[in-house]
Amino acid sequence: MPKLSDVIAALEALWPPAWAEQWDAVGLVCGDPDAEVGRVLFAVDPVREVVDEAIATGADLLVTHHPLYLRGTTTVAATGFKGRVVHTLIRNDIALHVAHTNADRADPGVSDALAEAVGLRVTGPLVPDPADPAGRRGLGRIGELPEPMSLADFARRAAAGLPATATGLRVAGDPGRPVRTVAVCGGSGDSLFDDVRRAGVDVYLTADLRHHPASEAQQAGPPALVDAAHWATEWPWCEQAARRLDEVSERHGWALRTFVSRAVTDPWTAHAQALPLDEPTTSGAPR
Template identity: 75%
Template structure:
């Protein structure tokens, strides 16, 4: 079995920490570099349910997409939510490693996995990485559908192919509009609207779309604005876990490590219920409004 330090070197080669955004918190949160690693669990969120799952699995390493301490901390006391996660992992002899924005822009990265889950053909990055001589790294992906679909059909397709969540998939635009090209970005993507418009795609699928940016993005003078599809944040990033596990499997095979990788199926999306709005019943009034 390899030492944790060897596995971390492999993870850093897949998702170099220097390619993370300056505000991000990636890399190893806890773990003994000399400890041996046999089982690795991949998940989106380093929450208590995932830490407990790692303990039950007998994992030696937990790799998550989202950071545990994105905004820093002054305590890891077990009386705090995140401190309890750290204590659970350390007691279980489990290291924690984070690949966040450095996995978003990798080749392959988070958006490649999202496009793969939707059976899309990738034609290039939405926001290219200027330092990539091959032009494959970058944020988001521009894709072609396997065949034209109406927006309504594409929305149903995304709902069927992505992990189920209470939110499902919301769409903005004419449901009968025919979609041939689609930009995708795992996680929060409403900062990419300028790039989406510049790409000239028919639609954009991402997560966490806010009212005002979405409203503005669906309106334009002249050109037809892209349709929007809003999925749950967790659902757009979970496919990366399977892709990342396969990448580590390949590294393990090359080195003869015999690692046993697992992907958590625990839904850590925070939303747990959804009720569709009921259209109000029309009422008739007499007389002029006051």
């Protein structure tokens, strides 16, 4: 079996830390570089449910997209959930490695996996990385559908391709409008509206859209918007990442076993449908 240091070197070749945003916290969080690695679990969030799954799987390494300590810390005491995660991982000889915005920018990366999940043919990055002479890396992706369809049909296609969450998908735009070109950005994407508009696409699929940016974008005109759960837009990367590490393992003869967590760690757990505005509530307040 390879050492953890060997596997980390492979992960950092796939998603170099230098590609991460300056504010990000990527790389090895805990683990002994000399420890052997035979099983690797990929997940979006380093939360208790995923750590419990890593233990049950017999994983030696947990690779997550989201950092455990994004804003730094002065303690790993087990008095909080993050400290308990670290203690649990160390106690069970499980290392933790993070690939976040460096995986967002990669080719292929998080948005490529999202595009594949909803049936798009990627034509290029939404925001190209100027450091990439090939013009393949960058934030978000622009893609094409196999054939034109209505916005409503595309939303149904996206819902079928992404893992189910309590909140589902929200759509802004005429459900019957025809769409063919789509911009996608895994995770929070309302900071890229100007880039999306310049791309001239029919639809923008992302997550965490806030009221004011979404409202202003709709008032400004196309594209239509499809807003999915943050976790759901990034989960397809876990399967892509596992496949890429499998390829490295096969080349080196490591015989690693990779697993992808199916635990839904989106924080929203239920959805209540609002009443139409003309129906009274039990309190009598106008709707």
